[in-house]
Amino acid sequence: MLLSTKSTTERILDAAIELVSEKGYAAATTKSIAELAGVNEVTIFRHFGNKRGILKAIIEKFSYGPILQKTIQLEVSYELQDDLLLFSKEYLRYMLSIKDFVLIGFREAGSFPEIDEEIANVPRAIKEELMKYFTEMQRRGKIIDMDVEPISMSFIAINFGHFISAARLGNNVTAIDLAELLQTSVTIFSRGITP
Numbered sequence: 001m002l003l004s005t006k007s008t009t010e011r012i013l014d015a016a017i018e019l020v021s022e023k024g025y026a027a028a029t030t031k032s033i034a035e036l037a038g039v040n041e042v043t044i045f046r047h048f049g050n051k052r053g054i055l056k057a058i059i060e061k062f063s064y065g066p067i068l069q070k071t072i073q074l075e076v077s078y079e080l081q082d083d084l085l086l087f088s089k090e091y092l093r094y095m096l097s098i099k100d101f102v103l104i105g106f107r108e109a110g111s112f113p114e115i116d117e118e119i120a121n122v123p124r125a126i127k128e129e130l131m132k133y134f135t136e137m138q139r140r141g142k143i144i145d146m147d148v149e150p151i152s153m154s155f156i157a158i159n160f161g162h163f164i165s166a167a168r169l170g171n172n173v174t175a176i177d178l179a180e181l182l183q184t185s186v187t188i189f190s191r192g193i194t195p
Contacts, residue, residue: 008037008039008043008047009047009057011037011038011039012034012037012039012043012044012048012054013054013057013058013061014037015034015036015037016028016033016037016054016055016058017058017101018036019032019033019036020104020108021100021101021104024108025055025108025111025112025115026111026112028051029051030044030045030050030051030054033051033054052118055114055115055118056118056121058101059105059119059121059122060121062098062101062102062122063121063122063125064091064094064095064122064125064126065122065125065126065129066125067090067094068087068090068091068125068126068129068130069129071086071090072129072132072133076133078136078137078140078142080142080143080193080194081186081187081190083133084155084186084189084190085182085183085186087130087155087159088158088159088162088182088185088186089179089182091126091159092159092166092178095163095167096163096166096167099163099167102163102167103167103168105119106119123160126152126156127149127152127153127156130148130151130152130155130156131148131149131152134148134151134152134193135148141195142194142195143193143194143195144193144194144195146193151193154189155189158185158189159185162178162181162182162185166178
């Protein structure tokens, strides 16, 4: 049983993460989560509605979307290459800090449609923030006049590719420093969308 001064919600989420990590999504029942969190199963239903509500809360807790939103609001210079490098570095730093959770999510995803649906909310939120940024860059005349959704999805794909490569393969594919790879990707991408 998890004993701490954490809130009931935090204890439930921590218990769910621990059980999913150890036993998988199917085995992490609301009963076993409640037991590990030291709460009654009814408490789980009161806080989250059901097991999918717990999953949704966990994914929201680990989502990069709010971090990107804050970065765009507070740190952008509206200099394309500088901003994209900032986004890439922050994304990779954050994703590598939660890589075990992300990899568990992908391991389980194909078996449970609700996991796929909830996980899709993460890149969707990132896409929305990037679309706002790229729209503003178009307004300023700093990028080409093109649909910002495929621009955003392409940028996400590049960064997610670097994350998966680093998380799963380490330097088994290349010994090039990750910072250099990010710089190269951002330079190429920036040149491709600059008028």
